[in-house]
Amino acid sequence: MARVGVFVCFCGANIADFVDVPAVVEEAKKIKEVKYAIDYKYMCSDPGQGMIRDAIVAHRLTSIVVAACSPRMHEKTFRKALSDAGMNPYLLEVANIREHSSWVHQKDKKAATEKSSDLIRMAVAKSIANEQLHEISVPVTKRALVIGGGIAGIQAALDIADARIPVVLVEKSPSIGGKMAQLDETFPTLDCSQCILTPKMVDVASHPYIELLPYSEVLELDGYVGNYKVKIKRKASYVNFDTCTGCGACWQKCPVKVPNEFNMGIDKRKAIYSPFPQAVPNKPVIDAEHCTMLLKGKCGICAKVCEKGSIDYAMQDEIIEREIGAVVVATGYDLWDPKPYEEYGVGRYKDIITSLEFERMVSASGPTGGVPLRPSDGKIPKSVVFIKCVGSRDEAKGIEYCSKICCMYTAKHAILLHHKVHDSHAYIFYMDIRAAGKGYEEFVKRAQVETGATYLRGRVSKIYQKGEKLMVRGEDAQIGQVVEVEADLVVLATAVYPYKDNPELARLLGISYDKYGFLSEAHPKLRPVETAKAGIFLAGCTQAPKDIPETVAQASATAAKVCGLFSGDTILKDPMISKVNTDYCSGCQNCVTVCPYQAIVTEEIPLGHGSKEIRTVAKINEGVCQGCGSCVAICRSMAIDLAGFTDMQIINEIVSI
Amino acid sequence: METEVKEKIVSIEKPHLEAPADWQPVIMGILCNWCSYAGSDLTGTSRLQYPPNIRIIRVPCSSRVDPWFIIKSLQASADGVLISGCHPGDCHYISGNYYARRRFLVTKKLLNFVGFHENRVQFSWVSAAEGPKFAKVVSKVTEDIKKLGPLHLYKKENI
Structure with missing residues (x-):
């Protein structure tokens, strides 16, 4: 039998002036399951929370309803009070009688009082169906992926690596440096761009915690926060970087001339080239679109002049897989x-x-x-x-x-x-x-x-x-x-x-982008470096136009976020996620289609107990599920439910008034 | 040849002139946590006043709203239902509100088909920044339901 405790807050005068709180308490006491009801001036204060803790023990309460401000305000506070009293924190419900009653019905105390009582009835009914929930502990792979080797990616990689966390830095062009490497001097101090950037580029190349993958692209990202798997394509450079010394004999002799992207096409580069003299790594790559040897099988001059024998025309693209825990996207503009x-x-x-x-x-x-x-x-x-x-x-x-x-x-x-x-x-x-x-x-x-x-x-x-x-x-x-x-x-x-491939990259990573193509942050003010997908962060112009100081600041911020994420061996996740009752699941996979996070996969289980035949059912990946409940509403056989917002809880609320 | 059937669905609800003078409708509001619930909180913090008939249920996303909730509300306690979610494109869960919108259209068609007036259940987009809009929406829905009178159709006690 449920034993519910109801705690009604005055919120000073905020609630008490417009709602007859003692009357609300008396009304709450009439509910069958309510074994204890009381009011107090400030429920969120320490004595207020103490009242809750004491009552839990004294009255053997099984769930708690706090009628006060919005749950978006103090739900966490009161959950902690329950925890402190040894009760599962998810047995709490908050009736929002301030934002939803006293503050919006200030001219009608009677109606506000009645409404507050109704809101408490609903919360009591819901709390009876509340279950004990436990935060989900997810293991973390302490390695970060940084996409983009411009100043944002360089700064993020260095800051993360300096915290002794391994970093995989992926850059699509043959050298890191990005747009900043193309600049002459930088405002407002007229620092020479190369002079302040190239030492950082060298640091990246020599850092023991950074794995630099130039001339590479991200192909796939699977998994969830702390446990991503990334597939990276290392494009064929046709040059063995291990033996190449970067002497330059090959590009001096190469007969093919191509407009030089680094110099905005003002001059020419060769078909085998290193983008600029300070490039990191300072090794050439062969541009397969223009190399006559690769196109027509004639020439081969670079291989002839290379003393180290580093040229390999048969080189193929290579697929590299890495397990990582977090991603910093810094694809620039x-x-x-x-x-x-x-x-x-x-x-x-x-x-x-x-x-x-x-x-x-x-x-x-x-x-x-x-x-x-x-x-x-x-x-x-x-x-x-x-x-x-x-x-x-x-x-x-x-x-x-x-x-x-x-x-x-x-x-x-x-x-x-x-x-x-x-x-x-x-x-x-x-x-x-x-x-x-x-x-x-x-x-x-x-x-x-x-x-x-x-x-x-x-x-x-x-x-x-x-x-x-x-x-x-x-x-x-x-x-x-x-x-x-x-x-x-x-x-x-x-x-x-925005970087032209942002939409494709966003789809691949499962994050969103705005109408222009800039990647979207989770909150424009309070979460400017996170994306809506846990464990993926944004640095630099990939999010919006920025100058260098801002880009560097944001890159360091992403590093702080990554370090914070990796500070423990596990991550705790909100337990309010979907769960499947496989007894009811018919395997229609409608839930798989609607899930915006690809959190639902299928698994095969025995048709019956001890049966050899199998059937397919849905399975929720706890690490990925964000708890939106789309799958619950789409499920025809009512096999999925959302912890914290179960069908039973919501129907209880509906029928309670 | 394709034939298009155009029929106007007429509400079979009868005007209930016998509604008592002090009758107040009950409206069940089911709001998504991230936009509309936050917006309704903002209405409160801004002290904007609206009619006290709405009872608000918080769900994580408008896509969590099962048509069952709407039907159950109408059957059990409410004279009208308001569902509200994030604006299209702003869903906290990327695409939930699109599912909600489609599901709601179908539900509404069904409700109309069985005879409910189309204003009994309404849908709105209210963002976390739209406190005034939430007050406006609630006022309008309340006004609409008041005009329709108490809901007797398919009420549990009448079956």
Whole structure:
């Protein structure tokens, strides 16, 4: 026989002013199963919890109902009080008589009192059907997977590895470094990007706890938090990295020339190549799409010149499997293609380039040796127009959001231009200057004062050619007039766009992405580095546009999350998950279809006791189930139930009033 | 040839003019924990007032709502039912509210078919940030049910 204790809270005046609490207590006492009912000023206070603990023992209570604020507020508090009294914490139900009664029916005390009594009746009825539940303990594999070897992935991998947790770092291109490796100098301090990044890249390569897998892609992820299995494709590099010394003889002799992605296609690389001189690992790979030996079976020069005999044209893709406990996704971003801006003549005029192309040109190690040159005639430009928000904040042609970094890097570009070409002049068309960040506003001021750059507030409407020059026509909104600027070079600050393979990756990992393709965090404010799937975290621009300091901060945050997850040998999971009664299960597998987490698998059990024939039934993977209850409602034979929200509990609630 | 049967389902509920003057409907509200329940909490913290007729049941996700709960509510105690979940695309459990929506449409068709007025059971999307919307939804549902009067159809005691 159930013995329920009801504890009604005044919540100071919050409940007591609008609900007749003593009357509610008297009403509760009339319920058959209620053996004890009492009120108190603040149930959540220490004396209040003490009352619950004492009553559990004194009245041999079998379940507890606390009528107070929302269970979203203090359910955990009261569960702990039950635990302290030696009672299973899941025998608690909370009747929400504050948010759902006293606060919303302040003008009708009688109705609020009646409603509160009803809510208590429902909670009592539900609690009678409550079962003892125990948190599920799941073992943890203490190894992390980091996807993406840009600055976000590098920082996350280093921070996790420094905590002596093994890391598998997967990078799709031949070298780690990402977009940051392409940058010349970084705002707002004008640190040389390579100088601050390459030591970290070397640390990754030499770290005893990091397994670096360059030129690799994630194919599959199975399992659940603490117990994932990942399949990684190691693309054939056709070079044996173990024996290759990175001497460079092969790429010097290779006769095939291909546009160099690292330099934004400004110069050429070879078919066997290492993306840039500081690459980590500094070993070349053969680009199978362009290598004549691989395509036509003729050439083989690189194999001839390689003293170590490292070239292996027969090399195949390799599938690597690893067991891991957590994933950090740091796939970075792509740049938006400005083609829709037809009025700018993108693609028609050679001297219109993107910011990253400009960045490569002003880089000392870049294709032009650190001097910006006009792509059309190779002359040094004297008048350069920078156009911001190309694609950003433009619903019609691009995307709605602000790319966040363009205001700052365009200011940087004005400074870099001034440093490289002293007699040049920068014109910057902008919508707003967004320079929120430590030292950012000062940096923009510096750009304006130091370089004398002309900041023009307004959009550019047209670019056309006039002789050798490009004429940039736009509006100067501050004087309310159309202006025309004669430019040698036009630089477009194109929008930061989600990494193109994000949707596919999200599906593969079982996480979600937004309408643009950025991966979604679990909560935009309070859980910004976690995804909705336990054990998968986000770092850097894969989630939203970010600058380097923010990316690094978020990467370190993911490392803290991973370390926290791995701090014990097991993880405790909420026990409110589905369970199958195999006696009723007909094996229709409707539940398998609706489960959003692939938490339901099938198993084969004997048809009857001792029978040799088998039948198929559903099986819940306790580690994966999140407890949504989709499978419960779809199950025709009522073989599945959700602990904590069983059919019995909910029906009890429904019929109690 | 495909023939389309278009029939208007007419409620067989009779107007109950005999409802006592002080009659108040009971509405069973089944809300998902992450959006609508949180939204209803916000209505409370914002002290927005709504009619006291609704009794709220918390479920993890609107996809947990079995049509049985709706039918049982109507049969046992309630004059109307409100189901509320996260907005499409915002489900805490990725896709639960889509299942809920489909299941609800079918349930509602069945209820209409057996004679319930279509306003007896209603569905809404209320996010955790939409306290005012929750108050509005509850007020509207209460108003609708009040117009329909007490539910006698298929009540346990009448069978």
